[in-house]
Amino acid sequence: MDEPQALDALGALSQETRLRIVRLLVTAGPEGMAAGAIGEAMGATSSRLSFHLAHLEAAGLVQSRREGRSIRYSAVYDALSGLIAFLMRDCCQGHPEVCTPAVAALSACACPSPEPAA
């Protein structure tokens, strides 16, 4: 992820509805959710929802596929991890003060623990 992509992603995430959609889709897993179900969860009208989903898709944070009458949206995990990696890249320019607490946060995460570098 380079700076222009990161700016697009950050811009897309800096809006309440869109941030919530992304978090919802991350928890929804690779199958994603139909637009209607997302709209219901957000309490958003169809045009408003469509606007934000299109914005997220343009930023590369979500992807869509038609499935019958509905369209399913799902998170693009690579884009999210790429953004996190971009933000953390900062900390590697000689100043671990940012990185170290992030590592601690990561350790507290319930994900499969990182392979010990050894």
Place this chain on the structure above:
Amino acid sequence: MDEPQALDALGALSQETRLRIVRLLVTAGPEGMAAGAIGEAMGATSSRLSFHLAHLEAAGLVQSRREGRSIRYSAVYDALSGLIAFLMRDCCQGHPEVCTPAVAALSACACPSPEPAA
């Protein structure tokens, strides 16, 4: 970091000049840089710079202190790591697909390696 704070931080970072200022200040370390030096690096006029620095400070991403005639700005590392932790918290809601590549990115980072959890 909660959602409103994260939205403020993401909004502040989703602007080219501000993102560059933050990255510059992260590399500058805890001593930070005088506003004039930042402005020179950014090629920004004083009012434009002041506008963005104020925005970043309101979002809690940078802090300032007067030092003689100049004002030094420095990164608030806790805010940055908090934002990263907030973004990664998503991945802990049952779907490690986001988290795992981020862990890999972190491992490639030149920072002091995370203490093995054991």
Place this chain on the structure above:
DNA sequence: TCAATATCTCAAGACACATTGACATAAAAG
């Protein structure tokens, strides 16, 4: 084909944001 469902598109209006230029404030030097 007609109707129903699901979603998107478009234009309009309101609001927020970024930039500029002129001016104001604060600190130090002479």
Place this chain on the structure above:
DNA sequence: CTTTTATGTCAATGTGTCTTGAGATATTGA
């Protein structure tokens, strides 16, 4: 106390973003 240096404030302007409501498109089933 006046000047110089460093930075912030303010109003104006242009641009971008969000929401709304009406309508268009695509898919399925009767």
